Amino acid sequence: MRLSRYFLPVLKENPAEAQIVSHRYMLRAGMIKQQAAGIYSWLPLGFKVLRRIEQIVHEEQIRAGHIPLLMPTLQPADLWRESGRYDDYGQEMLRIKDRQDREMLYGPTNEEMITDIFRSHVNSYKDLPLTLYHIQWKFRDEMRPRFGVMRGREFLMKDGYNFDLTKEDALHAYNRHLVSYLRTYERMGLQAIPMRADSGPIGGDDTHEFLVLASTGESEVFYDSAVTDIRLGSREIDYDDKAQCQAVMEEFTSLYARTDETHDAALFDAIPEERRKSARGIEVGQIFYFGTKYSEPMGATVVTPDGARVPVHMGSHGIGVSRLLGAIIEASHDDKGIIWPEGVTPFHAGIVNLKQGDAGTDSACEAIYGALKARGLDPLYDDRDERAGAKFATMDLIGLPWRITVGPRGLAANKVELTSRRTGVSEEMSPEAAVARVV
Ligand code: ATP
Ligand code: MG
Ligand code: MG
Ligand code: MG
Numbered sequence: 150m151r152l153s154r155y156f157l158p159v160l161k162e163n164p165a166e167a168q169i170v171s172h173r174y175m176l177r178a179g180m181i182k183q184q185a186a187g188i189y190s191w192l193p194l195g196f197k198v199l200r201r202i203e204q205i206v207h208e209e210q211i212r213a214g215h216i217p218l219l220m221p222t223l224q225p226a227d228l229w230r231e232s233g234r235y236d237d238y239g240q241e242m243l244r245i246k247d248r249q250d251r252e253m254l255y256g257p258t259n260e261e262m263i264t265d266i267f268r269s270h271v272n273s274y275k276d277l278p279l280t281l282y283h284i285q286w287k288f289r290d291e292m293r294p295r296f297g298v299m300r301g302r303e304f305l306m307k308d309g310y311n312f313d314l315t316k317e318d319a320l321h322a323y324n325r326h327l328v329s330y331l332r333t334y335e336r337m338g339l340q341a342i343p344m345r346a347d348s349g350p351i352g353g354d355d356t357h358e359f360l361v362l363a364s365t366g367e368s369e370v371f372y373d374s375a376v377t378d379i380r381l382g383s384r385e386i387d388y389d390d391k392a393q394c395q396a397v398m399e400e401f402t403s404l405y406a407r408t409d410e411t412h413d414a415a416l417f418d419a420i421p422e423e424r425r426k427s428a429r430g431i432e433v434g435q436i437f438y439f440g441t442k443y444s445e446p447m448g449a450t451v452v453t454p455d456g457a458r459v460p461v462h463m464g465s466h467g468i469g470v471s472r473l474l475g476a477i478i479e480a481s482h483d484d485k486g487i488i489w490p491e492g493v494t495p496f497h498a499g500i501v502n503l504k505q506g507d508a509g510t511d512s513a514c515e516a517i518y519g520a521l522k523a524r525g526l527d528p529l530y531d532d533r534d535e536r537a538g539a540k541f542a543t544m545d546l547i548g549l550p551w552r553i554t555v556g557p558r559g560l561a562a563n564k565v566e567l568t569s570r571r572t573g574v575s576e577e578m579s580p581e582a583a584v585a586r587v588v
Contacts, residue, residue, distance in 0.1 A: 150496065151518075152531045152543075156193050159543055169365045171478035172297030174487050178547045180474075187294025187302030194547065195474065197495040199305065202473050203284055205336050205492065206307045213329035213388045215280040215309055220262050222286050226252035228261040231447050241289045255288035260443050260465055263310040267461070268449040274314045277451065277461070280322055282309030284470060296365070299431070299475035307468040312444075312461045314451065319438055319462035323355060324394035326436045326466040330359055331381045331401065334433065337473065338490025339480060341433050342376055343401050347410035348437055355438040355464075358408055360430030363479040370430040372406035373420045431476045438464040487548030488571050491588060496529040497521065498587045499549045501540045503556035505532060513580060514555050517565070520584045528587075545570070551587045555580075 158179040166183075167173035175181050180195030191199055207217060223245070229235035235242075235254075243255040256262070263281060271279065284307045294302045311322035327343060334341035339361055346358035360370055362377075379401055387393055405420055407413070408430075417425060443449065444460035452458055469476075481488045489495065498521060502514045514530060521528040529549065531540045544552050554566040559577065567583040568575040578586075 150527070150529050152529060153533050155529070157543075157547070158192065159546065167297065169296050169299070169475075169479070170482055171299065171365075171475040174478055174482060174546065175297055175474065178487060181298060183297075185302075187291060187300070189298060189301060189303070194495050198474055198489070198493055199471060201493045201495070202337065202470055203305070203307075206284060206333055206468055206470060209329045209333040209336070210282055210307070210309065212332075213280075213325050215282050215325075215329075217283060218266075218281055219283050220256075220259050220266075220285060222256055222288070223253050224256045224259075224262055226254055228265055229254065232261050232264075232443055233446065234261070241291065243288045243290050256285075257287055257289045258306075258465070258467070259283070259285075259308055260310065260463075261447065264443045264447045264449045264463070267312055267444075268447060271312070271449075272451060274451050274453050278311065278313050278318055278322060280309055280311040280325075282307060282466075297475055298471045300367070301471060304469065305471040307470055309466045311464050311466070312449070313463070314453065314459075314461065316438075316440065316462050319440070319464055320355070321391045321394060323436055323438045323464050323466075324391075324398040325388050326464075327357065327401065328381070328386055328394055328397045329388070330434050330436070330466075330468065331397075332386070333468065334359065334361075335381055336492045337477060338492055339433070339473075339477060340377065340380075342370075342372065342406055342430075344370055344372065344406040344408050344430075345402070345411045346408045346435065348439070357402065357436055358432050359434040360408070361433055361476045361480055362428050363431050363476070364429055365479055366429035366431040368430045368432055369409040369427065370407065371409070371412050371417050371425075371427045373404040374424045374426050376401075376404045376406050431472070431479065432469070433473055433476050434466075434468040436464065436466040438462075482548070485542070486546035489548045489550060491550050494550055495547070496549050497526040498528050498551040498553060499544045499547075500528055500530040501537070501544060501552060501554045502530070502532055503537050503540075503554060505534045507557055509560055510555055510557055513560050513565070517553055517555065517580050517584055520581070521587060524584065524587075526587060553580075553583045553587075 160177045164176045181189045245253045287306045313319040341359035341361050343357040346356050348356045441460040450458045450460050504510045518530045552568040564577045565580050566575050
């Protein structure tokens with residue numbers, strides 16, 4: 150993309166309404182525009198990152214054997230009357246009437262709808278195990294929408310639902326989700342720690358929340374600092390291997406790590422003092438096992454091998470896709486702007502032309518731009534007729550991992566400058582070497 154032809158409405162001033170750094174940088178970098186409290190348009194740069202995050206979520210869910218589909222945002226109220234949640238859900242639910250006076254709602258989550266799909270089409274234990282998921286907009290009329298996309302009212306969530314014959318199988322699905330989520334967050338450059346949590350209005354006993362430690366997080370968490378040393382890394386996972394998934398789950402959840410709702414002071418005090426930590430965290434996901442809470446009242450049953458009919462064991466598993474943009478920026482920025490992890494960056498590298506209009510620099514920039522694209526990368530070429538300082542400030546703000554700076558003086562010696570956004574280190578090298586270094 151050439152910046153002169155892109156739509157990147159960068160703000161020079163700090164927006165007064167933004168209280169935390171991720172919100173401030175998303176507005177300043179022209180990623181989002183608020184349309185109403187907690188409701189945002191995703192401008193091109195923000196939309197690009199959102200799509201990359203979504204793509205990683207899809208890839209890791211599909212790797213775990215889970216199947217994508219798409220359910221609507223609007224749901225009939227009657228479905229929620231079957232589970233009893235229509236009255237229980239309270240004011241977070243946006244209730245709507247259509248022209249026939251039928252009661253509808255903008256879905257805050259999809260347990261009822263997916264259970265309805267299941268009961269309409271699945272009848273036998275032979276069709277299990279089954280895990281279906283989608284990535285779809287949700288609406289929750291939050292009391293205090295704030296911090297930009299971090300606590301929106303309309304937000305993008307991945308929500309997946311497992312259907313299993315036995316509790317044991319459903320707990321395997323739970324473990325599969327836990328492991329696939331660890332990989333998902335790590336690919337985004339994030340450490341998200343699974344913590345014992347409270348199940349809230351979804352219901353059920355077994356639940357973990359995934360928390361990114363950040364001073365601006367809304368959750369209070371307590372943990373053994375040793376949990377922060379564990380990584381999934383690049384180990385091979387066989388998602389059909391129950392024992393392996395169970396072992397990874399235990400490895401990541403045996404040390405003390407809990408949100409304030411489930412915090413147990415006595416257990417916490419048993420941790421060696423220097424490892425006892427309390428901090429703030431951002432909830433970027435949550436997994437639940439809740440057995441037959443929905444399948445029983447809604448009649449989602451299958452026939453077993455002995456011909457009996459039993460309700461299926463279920464769980465639901467969510468990732469806050471749009472919230473992740475805020476969480477990643479909270480975890481990765483400096484006083485000049487965002488520092489995108491390579492896995493989610495909107496462009497792989499920025500090219501800064503120090504002397505736009507100079508035939509030599511222009512053609513060197515074009516060659517670098519073409520060579521990066523030929524490698525399958527997505528560069529952003531700042532070809533505007535602007536001062537170098539303004540170009541650098543924009544690049545620092547939007548946080549691309551690499552900047553290639555091209556000027557007539559360097560080119561005279563066949564050199565350009567390659568700068569890492571994360572380390573700030575610049576190196577001079579030939580244009581070809583710079584192109585080869587970008588990942
Ligand atoms: P919170 O405690 O932050 O209100 P929740 O526990 O109500 O979140 P879940 O029902 O667990 O949310 O939904 C799954 C994920 O969706 C959450 O882990 C979070 O990352 C994301 N999420 C929930 N509410 C919002 C929101 N208002 N804005 C953006 N993301 C959200
Ligand atoms: Mg909530
Ligand atoms: Mg929560
Ligand atoms: Mg939650």
